[in-house]
Amino acid sequence: MSHAVCERIASSISAYLAETEGCVDPAELARELRFLTRLVLAVDPSIGLIRRHVSDLSDGAVHQIQERALRLFSQVSDFSAVGLDLRGWAKSANSGDLVLVLRLCLVEGGAMAPGRRRPNGRQSAAHFEPVVLGRGLGVSLPKLKGGRPADDAEVRLIAHLAVDWLVSTGVKPERGRDGHSAFSGLVYDVFGWIGIENKAQHCLRQYWNLTKVKRPMRW
Numbered sequence: 001m002s003h004a005v006c007e008r009i010a011s012s013i014s015a016y017l018a019e020t021e022g023c024v025d026p027a028e029l030a031r032e033l034r035f036l037t038r039l040v041l042a043v044d045p046s047i048g049l050i051r052r053h054v055s056d057l058s059d060g061a062v063h064q065i066q067e068r069a070l071r072l073f074s075q076v077s078d079f080s081a082v083g084l085d086l087r088g089w090a091k092s093a094n095s096g097d098l099v100l101v102l103r104l105c106l107v108e109g110g111a112m113a114p115g116r117r118r119p120n121g122r123q124s125a126a127h128f129e130p131v132v133l134g135r136g137l138g139v140s141l142p143k144l145k146g147g148r149p150a151d152d153a154e155v156r157l158i159a160h161l162a163v164d165w166l167v168s169t170g171v172k173p174e175r176g177r178d179g180h181s182a183f184s185g186l187v188y189d190v191f192g193w194i195g196i197e198n199k200a201q202h203c204l205r206q207y208w209n210l211t212k213v214k215r216p217m218r219w
Contacts, residue, residue, distance in 0.1 A: 005168040020153050029058070029060050032057065041103065057087075065105045067159035069082035069105050082105065084163070155206050155207050158187055158204060165186065177200075187204060188200045
């Protein structure tokens with residue numbers, strides 16, 4: 001394994017450890033991505049402002065968008081460039097592609113949220129509220145019942161490792177969750193290094209469920 005690949009894997013592990021040790025606030029990350037989401041959903045998006053905001057994103061926010069792009073890679077090949085280098089891609093991407101791809105990578109859904117109550121007693125009009133990282137302001141989201149809880153941080157770690165794998169091999173990770181395929185073997189090794197190997201199979205199952213091919217959103 002090359003030194004560059006080892007550095008990428010080490011960075012992915014560091015991001016996981018920072019999140020699980022409380023160094024990354026999921027709510028703050030959602031707020032950061034929500035602002036970018038509003039920029040790309042604007043009627044007349046400011047391309048310069050979008051490019052500048054992408055360049056200033058935290059590493060955690062960049063990881064989230066690149067992870068989503070990797071999931072979409074099986075449907076639209078252009079997403080591979082985003083998943084490998086979001087900041088570099090955003091600097092030179094066509095303005096139409098920039099807005100469309102970021103919309104697809106950021107918005108997980110949405111709902112109509114009621115307007116706010118004004119001081120005069122009237123209520124402002126309802127508006128579309130996008131869901132980002134499972135959160136939507138003023139939107140009541142259904143809670144899942146039953147089953148094992150989602151290991152979100154561990155699944156994100158696998159997604160980051162999938163990007164590392166794509167960069168180092170040039171091919172998408174092979175599906176598998178038993179440690180016998182090359183990529184799942186890497187996941188088992190990494191999980192073993194950080195003391196959570198017993199979670200590897202379950203988290204790989206969650207990851208592959210998230211990456212199942214779905215019909216792309218249309219705007």
